[in-house]
Amino acid sequence: MSIQIYNTLSRRKEPFVPIDPQRVTLYACGPTVYNYAHIGNARPAVIFDLLHRVLSRRFPQVIYARNITDVDDKINQTAAAEGVPIEVISRRYAEAYHADMEQLGVGRPTIEPRATDHITEIIGMIDQLVDQGHAYLAEGHVLFDVGTFPDYGQLSRRDRREMIAGARVEVAPYKRNPGDFVLWKPSPENLPGWDSPWGRGRPGWHIECSAMSAAHLGETIDIHAGGQDLVFPHHENEIAQSRCAHGTEVFARYWMHNGFVTVDKRKMSKSLGNTLVVHELLKQWPGEVLRYVLLSAHYRQPLDWSDKVLEQAQTTLDRLYGLLREHDDGRAAEADPDVIAALEDDLNTPTALAALNRVARHAGSGTSTEAVACLRASAGILGLLLQPADAWFDQRKAETDLDEPEIEALIKARQAARAERDFGRADRIRDDLAARGILLKDGPEGTTWEAASK
RNA sequence: GGCUAGGUGGCAGAGUGGUUAUGCAGCGGCCUGCAAAGCCGUGUACCUCGGUUCGACUCCGGGCCUAGCCUCCA
Numbered sequence: 001m002s003i004q005i006y007n008t009l010s011r012r013k014e015p016f017v018p019i020d021p022q023r024v025t026l027y028a029c030g031p032t033v034y035n036y037a038h039i040g041n042a043r044p045a046v047i048f049d050l051l052h053r054v055l056s057r058r059f060p061q062v063i064y065a066r067n068i069t070d071v072d073d074k075i076n077q078t079a080a081a082e083g084v085p086i087e088v089i090s091r092r093y094a095e096a097y098h099a100d101m102e103q104l105g106v107g108r109p110t111i112e113p114r115a116t117d118h119i120t121e122i123i124g125m126i127d128q129l130v131d132q133g134h135a136y137l138a139e140g141h142v143l144f145d146v147g148t149f150p151d152y153g154q155l156s157r158r159d160r161r162e163m164i165a166g167a168r169v170e171v172a173p174y175k176r177n178p179g180d181f182v183l184w185k186p187s188p189e190n191l192p193g194w195d196s197p198w199g200r201g202r203p204g205w206h207i208e209c210s211a212m213s214a215a216h217l218g219e220t221i222d223i224h225a226g227g228q229d230l231v232f233p234h235h236e237n238e239i240a241q242s243r244c245a246h247g248t249e250v251f252a253r254y255w256m257h258n259g260f261v262t263v264d265k266r267k268m269s270k271s272l273g274n275t276l277v278v279h280e281l282l283k284q285w286p287g288e289v290l291r292y293v294l295l296s297a298h299y300r301q302p303l304d305w306s307d308k309v310l311e312q313a314q315t316t317l318d319r320l321y322g323l324l325r326e327h328d329d330g331r332a333a334e335a336d337p338d339v340i341a342a343l344e345d346d347l348n349t350p351t352a353l354a355a356l357n358r359v360a361r362h363a364g365s366g367t368s369t370e371a372v373a374c375l376r377a378s379a380g381i382l383g384l385l386l387q388p389a390d391a392w393f394d395q396r397k398a399e400t401d402l403d404e405p406e407i408e409a410l411i412k413a414r415q416a417a418r419a420e421r422d423f424g425r426a427d428r429i430r431d432d433l434a435a436r437g438i439l440l441k442d443g444p445e446g447t448t449w450e451a452a453s454k
Numbered sequence: 455g456g457c458u459a460g461g462u463g464g465c466a467g468a469g470u471g472g473u474u475a476u477g478c479a480g481c482g483g484c485c486u487g488c489a490a491a492g493c494c495g496u497g498u499a500c501c502u503c504g505g506u507u508c509g510a511c512u513c514c515g516g517g518c519c520u521a522g523c524c525u526c527c528a
Contacts, residue, residue: 011458029528037528044528074526157457158524205526227528228459234527258528259459265520269527296477297467301460302521309466312478319477322491342468350468354476365493423487430489441490450491 003058003344005223006300008231008255009155013346016055016254018222024055024062025217027252029209029226029234030112032069033093034078037100038275039290039305040227040261040268046291046383047258047299047347048225049106053381054343065216066109067209068094070116071202076191086192090116100278103287104294105383111216115208119194122203122211125245126183126196134244138174140186142198146179149240155255156232181237183207206237210251214242224252228259258299265304276305286395289313291383295349314453316357317392320379323363323372325389333373335381343381352382396451400437407438411447414440 003016018024028048031037037045045066052064070090079086098108115122126142129135134148146152146160153160160179171178182204187193193200213221219242226235235255242251260267263274281290292313297303338355342348356378363371379385397404410429417426430440437452 031528032526041528072526156523159456229523229527231458232523233525260522260528262521267522267527271527301467304466306466308478312466315479316477319492326492348468350466350476354468357476361493418487421487427488434490439490442486443491 001341001344003054004346005254005256006346007253008257014254016222018059019220019253021059022061024059024223025221026052026055026062026064026223026225027209027213027217027221028064028066028109028224029230030066030068031093031097032072032074033090033097034072034074035093036277036279037097038261038268038270038277039281039294040275042101042104042106042278042290043261043294043299043303044225044227044258045101045106046104046294048256049109050295050343050349050383051223051225051256051347052107052109053383054347057340057381058344063111063217064109065111065113065213067212068097068112068114069208070094070114071192071208072205080190096279100282103282104278104291105287105386113212113216115203115212118208118212118215119203121215122207123184123194123196125207125211125214125241126203128245129183129241132244134241135183136176137198140199140201141174141182142184143175143180144183144237144241144244145176146181146240147177149244151243152179152240153236155239156236158232158236179233181206181233183241206234207241209234210238210242210245213238214246219246219248220250221252223254223256225256226258228257231255231257259297259302261294262302262304263306265302268305285310285314286317286392288317288384288387288392292317292353295353295382295384298350299347311453317384318453320356320360320375320385321389321392323360324376324385325393327363327369327372328376328389329369329373331369331373333370333377336374336378339378339381349382356382356384393450396453400451402436402438407433407449411440411449415447 004013005016006013026048028044031041048066052062055062071086075086075089079089082089126135129144130137130142135142135144160177184196184198184201184203186199186201191202193202213224224235239251243249262268263276266272266274268275278290289310293305293309294303296309296313336355336359338358339352342352342355345351356375359371359375359378362368363375376385410433414426414429417429433440433449434452438449439452441448441450
């Protein structure tokens, strides 16, 4: 069975057949670095990183590009507000993005192109579009003329004429068509700008992905990915400008779009003010818990974020790590075929987690260390259970304010009470510790303790 | 208004034309001095109304409801 991918272009699942199996190309729209990433921004990072892993198991070379947009009006605003150059802002938040994503177990893409490093390519591409009559100059702007591209609207299934009727925004008077979009805009002296054939200016929003994708991956790529809100206009516009500039029939052969993270069923967005910032969430929860939650729903479905799902994920991870702690002898094993099959079926992570839990049940009910090794190997593909089990449990110990000698002393006192069969006193000690978030566990090897989960 | 998703057991969340999803919680049991953890067992769930079918939660049509895009947005 080949890898199946749901293609937004066809609105159905298709077998994934790359143009060149020796060189698979994947592009995902990365962050615009003007503040901290919220958990909704983290979803595509986690999902398409997982896609990268899944593809890499099958194909010898998968080039995964995830850009950083480091020139943008929102960056300009933040920089102006702080009175610093835009590089200060973009560098700060790019670094924060990397740190946060690393906590979520997101690997680095093969290449991470930045818009400001590709101004030459961007200008070159716009120049071509102007030459070919697909773009025109108006009041210092260079605009793409959607009237010259009959396939415009194919991805988002929109009709250009109906878009005019439904348009809720004022259309700039210098546009030929209401759907025309900016490729290059003039920059006044107080804003970042680059010299171009059309004067000092800066790129529009959509062009950088087209330019960088072509520069690093080629004019036609296998997969282009991003959030559902990018389908229109961002990806629609990318298709238009890329295909027109290169004279190609296809820009990306498969389009993948992740659904939103919601809060109380409403989309998480900066304008609604209901964003949950990864940087903050990581102060309360291990990155692996956030990752588990992000994988717990299928990537195309909405994912409603709540403390409850976080707690559930943590409880489940506790059980899985507990199995590793008790039974893992470190041996190598193959991953469970059901886990792989689920992932290769359009990244069905909930089914993969179900399979993983079946492996765990197997591992827990017998004493087979092979099953435990299989659990670890299978989870590894999902980017889970990668740390030593002790490290997983110790991270919560670090959060308690009790010092360990005190706890050990209390445990000793309780052991003494138990030896005298004074269970009333023994239980009081245990209850007191429990009230302070310390759970005792009596086993054949003696009594151990761990910090309670939230 | 146009377009797109979706409505599954207490909650989260997959999936299938006729057979166990899975997790969390609950309940019963094993274990334990008692617990905790772990393990075993446990639930006639599929928005509504029609249709197709031997048979539909699963396919088709109508309805109701929810969310999203059409404006920066993952």
